[in-house]
Amino acid sequence: MDVISIIEEEQNRRKMGGAIGEFVIFRDDGDAALVRFLDELKSDDEKKVARVISVHEVRGPSRDDFRSMLCTGDGCQYCSEGNRPIRRVLLRAFVYWFESGGKREKVHAVKVIDLKASSMAMAELVNDYRARNTITDSDYLVVRTGTGFDTKYSARRQDASPFKYPKTAQKTWITLKRLRELVEARYGEQQGEGEEG
Numbered sequence: 001m002d003v004i005s006i007i008e009e010e011q012n013r014r015k016m017g018g019a020i021g022e023f024v025i026f027r028d029d030g031d032a033a034l035v036r037f038l039d040e041l042k043s044d045d046e047k048k049v050a051r052v053i054s055v056h057e058v059r060g061p062s063r064d065d066f067r068s069m070l071c072t073g074d075g076c077q078y079c080s081e082g083n084r085p086i087r088r089v090l091l092r093a094f095v096y097w098f099e100s101g102g103k104r105e106k107v108h109a110v111k112v113i114d115l116k117a118s119s120m121a122m123a124e125l126v127n128d129y130r131a132r133n134t135i136t137d138s139d140y141l142v143v144r145t146g147t148g149f150d151t152k153y154s155a156r157r158q159d160a161s162p163f164k165y166p167k168t169a170q171k172t173w174i175t176l177k178r179l180r181e182l183v184e185a186r187y188g189e190q191q192g193e194g195e196e197g
């Protein structure tokens, strides 16, 4: 194992703060992204609707280290240990920009916004959906505030801005197959520090 390259990769991630790979990761208090959701909360078109996954928050090898692991349903090891899964909602979104530590980066690509079903942000999106029957015709400012157990996420609808799905961004569209792979890579058993070998 090349420890140095792993350390450097982690350091770079830390520096970048945010949008790691295909998931938008809000690491710190004040991290924010302006997005246009591309999945609805409800749709007859299976391909255009948000995905829900169940994960277990599992304590890692060090004390403050929590990891989220996909619940495999029947025969799930964590369920059998009495760990109750929590649900997360995955929404594909065109991300205009991401801001961390006061530094704003242009993104202009399709990413995955991944939020707890119990988050304030999801409650706000549900309210908007009920009032307007869509969440894909406006931009949203997604903001993380606080840290640790006091972390909150909000999703505020912004004044409608004319949205033309940029040609260049079509290249970054995430298919459902790709989304499943991304979820597996992020929450599956394979990924892991702390793995016994």
Ligand SMILES: [Zn+2]
Binding pocket: 056, 070, 071, 072, 073, 076, 077, 078, 079, 080, 085
């Ligand atoms: Zn489970």
